[in-house]
Amino acid sequence: MNDLIRKTRTYRRFHQDRAISRETLTELVELARLGGSARNCQPWQYQLVTDSETAAAIFPHLGWAGYLSDWRGPEQGERPSAYVLCLLNRQRLKGSDAEAQFDLGIATQNLLLGAMEQGIGGCRIGSFAPHVARLFQMPEHLELSLVIALGYPRETVVLEETDGDDIRYWRDQNSIHHVPKRKLSELIVELPRQAG
Known part of the structure; x- marks a missing residue:
């Protein structure tokens, strides 16, 4: 566990040509699902993105690295091959937004640890344009809160x-x-x- 935690870093450059299956993302969301939840309300749902066309549509609307101000994000060939969009279901929310965000931290750490165990790296991205949510027919009770970019690390x-x-x-x-x-x-x- 110690070694896995040390290897589970934020990765921002990937082998874009190495696909990640929907089945793999589903297994990772299963790990997210098992994490603790305040009041056990479990308000998070997840949109899985594995097709290259949708991934390409998401990419330009993401902010990548605040401290690397001269870096615009990964180049073509180094971009994520999959995404998990973390959606807050407001109909399930019983506590505060802060409690839900604590849950999301637990869930996404479980997901990223499971990904790294399979050699897949990830990057939590909270800086994204509203256009990402508009790529999907999003019901009003769902709110995009976090984008997780995934791929086989190239750095x-x-x-x-x-x-x-x-x-x-x-x-x-x-x-x-x-x-x-x-x-x-x-x-x-x-x-x-x-x-x-």
Whole structure:
């Protein structure tokens, strides 16, 4: 599990010609389905995209990497071969939107861990144009909240500890993607108890 978690990074460049089947995406959504859910309301539904025409229609409307401002996203041949669109079903929502977003974090991490176990990388994309939802006949009670791009990775991602507050990811001259992580010692705190 430790190794799988370390390998489950955000990948943004893929072997576009390697297809991912609908059956594989269905298996990954099964893992998402099994995650915890606040009030057990399970408000998330998923649109699976495996055909290249729909994938190509989605691609231009996605934002790819906020810290890589001069990079417009993966080139032709490096684009995702599949997507999972995460749709909030407002008719099933019993708690707050925040609770639903916590559920989505759990669900998508399950999905991405399962994908990586099969050698498939992914990228959660919250920056997308409204046009993505308009590609589909979307009922009013469904709201597109997140796009997960999937494919077989075509890049190397390296984790490294940061010595300060600069947590911006970057690429070196060999196009290796570096992701700074805060040290474990900076995450664990010892808070004194309140008196009384």
